[in-house]
Amino acid sequence: MDRASSLLFSGVHVNRKRFSQDIARFQQAKEKVNSSNAEDEASLPSLEAKVNKKEKKRKRKDKDSSVVEGFSVFKSSESLPSIREKNALEADSAMQKKEEEKQIERASIMRKKYGIHISGHGVPPPLESFAELSSRYNCKPYILRNLSGLGFREPTPIQRQAIPVLLSKRDCFACAPTGSGKTLAFLCPMLMKIKPGSKKGVKGVILCPTRELASQTARECKKLAKGRKFYIKLMTKELSRCGDFEKMTCDIIISTPLRLDYVIRKRKLDLSRVKYLVLDEADKLFELGFLEQIDSVVKACSKTSIVRSLFSATLPETVEKLASTVMVDAVRIIIGRKNSASELIKQKLIFAGSEKGKLLALRQRFSESLNPPVLVFVQSKERAKELYKELAFDDIKADAIHADLSQQQRDDAVDNFRSGKTWVLIATDVVARGMDFKGVNCVINYDFPESAAAYIHRIGRSGRAGRPGEAVTLYTEEDKPFLRNIANVMAASGCEVPAWILALPKLRKRKHRPGRDSISVIPEDAV
Numbered sequence: 001m002d003r004a005s006s007l008l009f010s011g012v013h014v015n016r017k018r019f020s021q022d023i024a025r026f027q028q029a030k031e032k033v034n035s036s037n038a039e040d041e042a043s044l045p046s047l048e049a050k051v052n053k054k055e056k057k058r059k060r061k062d063k064d065s066s067v068v069e070g071f072s073v074f075k076s077s078e079s080l081p082s083i084r085e086k087n088a089l090e091a092d093s094a095m096q097k098k099e100e101e102k103q104i105e106r107a108s109i110m111r112k113k114y115g116i117h118i119s120g121h122g123v124p125p126p127l128e129s130f131a132e133l134s135s136r137y138n139c140k141p142y143i144l145r146n147l148s149g150l151g152f153r154e155p156t157p158i159q160r161q162a163i164p165v166l167l168s169k170r171d172c173f174a175c176a177p178t179g180s181g182k183t184l185a186f187l188c189p190m191l192m193k194i195k196p197g198s199k200k201g202v203k204g205v206i207l208c209p210t211r212e213l214a215s216q217t218a219r220e221c222k223k224l225a226k227g228r229k230f231y232i233k234l235m236t237k238e239l240s241r242c243g244d245f246e247k248m249t250c251d252i253i254i255s256t257p258l259r260l261d262y263v264i265r266k267r268k269l270d271l272s273r274v275k276y277l278v279l280d281e282a283d284k285l286f287e288l289g290f291l292e293q294i295d296s297v298v299k300a301c302s303k304t305s306i307v308r309s310l311f312s313a314t315l316p317e318t319v320e321k322l323a324s325t326v327m328v329d330a331v332r333i334i335i336g337r338k339n340s341a342s343e344l345i346k347q348k349l350i351f352a353g354s355e356k357g358k359l360l361a362l363r364q365r366f367s368e369s370l371n372p373p374v375l376v377f378v379q380s381k382e383r384a385k386e387l388y389k390e391l392a393f394d395d396i397k398a399d400a401i402h403a404d405l406s407q408q409q410r411d412d413a414v415d416n417f418r419s420g421k422t423w424v425l426i427a428t429d430v431v432a433r434g435m436d437f438k439g440v441n442c443v444i445n446y447d448f449p450e451s452a453a454a455y456i457h458r459i460g461r462s463g464r465a466g467r468p469g470e471a472v473t474l475y476t477e478e479d480k481p482f483l484r485n486i487a488n489v490m491a492a493s494g495c496e497v498p499a500w501i502l503a504l505p506k507l508r509k510r511k512h513r514p515g516r517d518s519i520s521v522i523p524e525d526a527v
């Protein structure tokens with residue numbers, strides 16, 4: 001008996017004969033079941049394979065899920081350091097933010113201390129010292145050596161702010177008092193950013209309104225570049241006419257607008273690689289007489305990444321507006337009060353009544369005290385010649401400089417005044433801007449200046465680089481209505497001005513250039 005039937009019938013006595021048919025039927029059914037079991041067994045490998053496959057799949061799934069789980073576990077077990085990393089990063093950025101805030105605060109304290117006013121976004125902090133040129137901007141040692149050789153111990157306010165702005169390749173408007181070191185403020189970044197001796201053309205252009213100023217700037221540039229093989233060229237008349245610019249190595253060109261415009265028009269010089277363009281005495285350069293030439297130079301300096309800058313002691317809003325059409329995202333830097341005279345200059349107004357009265361007043365002053373070097377400004381070359389003739393009769397070492405002289409004569413007049421051979425230099429406005437005659441003790445406005453800006457620049461020939469200076473302005477009845485403009489400048493720089501002058505009516509007319517009686521009192525045949 002097989003096991004199933006024995007279990008089914010255990011302990012039960014069955015009459016096999018009586019139930020033989022049922023047993024036979026049961027037997028058939030059992031065989032059927034057995035045969036079907038046998039069939040099932042035959043198909044077992046495939047089923048097992050299926051099960052195995054399923055099992056494998058499950059295991060793989062499990063494995064996969066364990067991988068995923070593992071990964072997530074790994075993630076969560078690795079997330080500790082990552083959280084730490086995140087925290088560290090956050091702490092770092094918080095510290096960085098704090099440091100930035102401190103820097104901003106330090107910068108604003110320094111700006112306050114030095115009277116630096118800025119507008120524009122992301123303006124770099126001012127320099128604390130020249131040494132920062134190395135630490136912050138990787139400046140080559142020769143510049144620091146030259147600065148120290150020139151006796152410049154610390155940067156002036158305009159240098160503190162304009163140098164970082166230009167080094168960060170931002171266009172800029174810079175307005176700072178006369179004699180406050182604007183020249184170095186634009187020369188220094190230019191030399192730092194230009195590779196000397198490149199054969200690829202001019203990289204720096206400086207425009208000045210007069211040949212004298214261009215020549216002075218070229219000399220200053222060479223002093224600062226000493227020790228490096230820079231090719232710095234002053235655009236003289238001869239160079240503009242005969243220079244072969246294609247064969248010439250030239251890193252920096254310093255020129256008046258007229259000369260540079262000439263070579264551009266003659267297609268002698270390619271300025272398309274210029275990286276730095278400086279307009280010194282910018283408000284003068286934006287006057288009608290220069291405008292076309294400036295336009296031609298600005299167009300010729302066509303590099304898109306060019307850095308353009310405007311410098312002057314006087315920058316009227318009209319000029320800023322006009323210039324802003326060619327500037328990109330410019331920073332504006334004002335030192336002290338905009339369009340004001342240097343506070344180092346003691347300013348005086350003297351009423352002389354008439355033209356004759358002016359000559360008397362001048363003679364009297366020179367007889368009482370002549371403290372050379374003295375600069376005397378007149379309004380025209382004719383008047384410069386006349387006054388020179390008058391003073392030549394007195395025992396004064398005087399000379400004159402004006403546009404009727406040859407270039408050589410003008411250079412000699414400047415050199416003799418600089419070296420002390422000339423005590424009194426009679427000049428037109430040709431030397432009113434930018435000229436750095438060291439130690440001019442007094443500026444005398446023999447003829448009333450034509451505008452407040454002209455006044456600021458003229459008197460700014462004294463009181464330079466921290467030294468005190470004096471300015472005397474003679475006026476006649478005719479000049480009285482224009483006194484208020486000058487008096488405002490005087491008052492703004494802390495000089496005393498009579499109340500009646502400040503109460504004079506405002507004038508619409510800006511320029512004052514009246515016809516004046518001749519200075520000469522000496523008969524023509526006596527000369």
Ligand SMILES: Nc1ncnc2c1ncn2[C@@H]1O[C@H](COP(=O)(O)OP(=O)(O)OP(=O)(O)O)[C@@H](O)[C@H]1O
Nearest residue numbers: 152154155156178179180181182183313434436465
């Ligand atoms: N950091 C400095 N320390 C001492 N002297 C300096 C410094 N920088 C420039 N100077 C000197 O100051 C004098 C005036 O400088 P600069 O001619 O550049 O003045 P400026 O601001 O351009 O004046 P202006 O408006 O009349 O053109 C120069 O004799 C120059 O050598």
